[in-house]
Amino acid sequence: MSPALVFVASFLLLIFSGTLLLMLPRCRPEGLPPATWLEALFTATSACCVTGLNVVDPGTFWSRTGQCVILGLIQAGGLGIMSFGAFIALVVTRNIAAREAATFRDLLESDRLGDVSGLIKDIIAFTLVIELVGAVAISGLWSHLPLGEQIFYSVFHSVSAFCNAGFCLHAEGLIGRELRPEVWGGIALLIILGGIGFGPLHNLREIASHQFLKIFMPQKILAATGRMRVSLTTRIVFRVTIALLVGGAVVLFLTELGRPVAGQTIWQQIANAWFHSVTLRTAGFNTIDHGQLTPASKLIGIVLMFIGASPGSTGGGIKTTCFAVAILTLRSVLQQKSHIEAGGRTIPQEQILRGLSIVALSLTAIIGCTLILVIVENKPALFLDHFYEATSAFATVGVSTGITPSLKPLSQLALIATMFIGRIGAVTLMVALAGSASQAVYRYPDERISLG
Numbered sequence: 001m002s003p004a005l006v007f008v009a010s011f012l013l014l015i016f017s018g019t020l021l022l023m024l025p026r027c028r029p030e031g032l033p034p035a036t037w038l039e040a041l042f043t044a045t046s047a048c049c050v051t052g053l054n055v056v057d058p059g060t061f062w063s064r065t066g067q068c069v070i071l072g073l074i075q076a077g078g079l080g081i082m083s084f085g086a087f088i089a090l091v092v093t094r095n096i097a098a099r100e101a102a103t104f105r106d107l108l109e110s111d112r113l114g115d116v117s118g119l120i121k122d123i124i125a126f127t128l129v130i131e132l133v134g135a136v137a138i139s140g141l142w143s144h145l146p147l148g149e150q151i152f153y154s155v156f157h158s159v160s161a162f163c164n165a166g167f168c169l170h171a172e173g174l175i176g177r178e179l180r181p182e183v184w185g186g187i188a189l190l191i192i193l194g195g196i197g198f199g200p201l202h203n204l205r206e207i208a209s210h211q212f213l214k215i216f217m218p219q220k221i222l223a224a225t226g227r228m229r230v231s232l233t234t235r236i237v238f239r240v241t242i243a244l245l246v247g248g249a250v251v252l253f254l255t256e257l258g259r260p261v262a263g264q265t266i267w268q269q270i271a272n273a274w275f276h277s278v279t280l281r282t283a284g285f286n287t288i289d290h291g292q293l294t295p296a297s298k299l300i301g302i303v304l305m306f307i308g309a310s311p312g313s314t315g316g317g318i319k320t321t322c323f324a325v326a327i328l329t330l331r332s333v334l335q336q337k338s339h340i341e342a343g344g345r346t347i348p349q350e351q352i353l354r355g356l357s358i359v360a361l362s363l364t365a366i367i368g369c370t371l372i373l374v375i376v377e378n379k380p381a382l383f384l385d386h387f388y389e390a391t392s393a394f395a396t397v398g399v400s401t402g403i404t405p406s407l408k409p410l411s412q413l414a415l416i417a418t419m420f421i422g423r424i425g426a427v428t429l430m431v432a433l434a435g436s437a438s439q440a441v442y443r444y445p446d447e448r449i450s451l452g
Contacts, residue, residue: 166284
């Protein structure tokens with residue numbers, strides 16, 4: 001099986017298993033009927049695809065057992081069930097077969113086959129450490145609860161934030177808590193770290209380890225490890241991420257500045273602008289009612305959601321590197337260059353084509369989902385809300401203007417399919433469905449066409 005098909009099959013299996021578990025009577029509070037198949041399927045898909053859209057309130061509709069199932073699905077979906085399988089293989093056998101390592105190298109887009117085992121170990125280590133520290137850092141939000149409840153709420157929301165899932169056990173979300181440091185600092189940082197991607201974090205960890213060893217080990221020993229450098233992917237990821245975070249916060253602050261909100265101070269507006277510049281990229285938490293956003297803010301939100309997080313992360317969207325490739329391609333065209341350059345490197349032509357294909361297929365998926373919602377719901381006044389909802393589903397963000405529970409079943413099924421496509425990746429899904437393709441041994445003559 002191709003890596004793409006294995007990846008798709010693993011998520012389908014995870015969603016199917018999660019749906020069956022959530023339909024068990026124990027996943028609902030005592031005395032209430034079991035969840036319907038659509039409620040269970042929607043919630044399982046949203047959790048596995050780390051989206052956060054909900055047709056029911058996770059804090060009241062599901063029992064503690066159901067919430068634990070959702071937590072497990074978020075963790076498995078955020079890291080990928082295959083990463084868990086690979087980690088278990090490493091623990092049991094201390095190694096991964098070359099064929100399986102090649103599969104993971106393709107899925108994780110690692111440069112070298114030997115990096116795979118180290119990257120998988122780092123993925124698990126980064127996740128456990130960051131989520132544990134994050135749970136402690138945000139525990140003050142629930143200091144008024146008994147210790148057991150405080151621990152569960154802290155762990156649940158830490159995992160949900162790091163995995164960019166956006167599931168919240170409060171019906172109102174985090175509204176009214178924007179000035180709490182646990183929110184604008186703790187949860188926001190968890191979201192950012194989860195959206196950076198394991199590849200760049202692994203790259204920085206290797207460089208830090210190399211620099212540390214240079215102090216204590218002879219230079220002749222370190223020479224065998226080769227020169228460590230910050231990869232082009234890492235540089236692009238951090239530059240684009242910082243630009244989007246700062247730029248998004250400034251623009252959202254300006255578009256919401258004139259909106260009359262009772263009792264909201266300038267510091268609350270700044271905190272809300274910062275937090276939603278972070279969460280709109282992929283996470284789905286909210287400190288304000290998105291239904292009350294101005295049309296300009298919703299359009300800015302759609303752009304941020306469409307770009308999304310970084311490759312190899314727990315977030316969705318077309319990814320920061322793909323966005324950078326599109327911008328670099330435009331710059332190259334304006335400069336009349338035949339190749340794409342960045343950071344003293346030339347980006348291969350096949351990656352340029354793949355990046356532009358991701359943009360085109362992603363736009364197609366979002367427009368298709370929006371079209372279904374508009375036709376099925378037949379509410380022209382809510383067009384922008386439907387566009388917002390479709391983008392949120394595809395980019396696995398999970399923010400909503402509040403229309404999700406009231407959507408018709410066909411619209412909810414369209415959102416389920418869109419969440420799945422967004423988490424898997426449109427190109428990956430197309431490759432999986434197409435199967436293996438033979439390499440062409442010929443090439444037709446070139447002929448220019450008019451592009452306008």
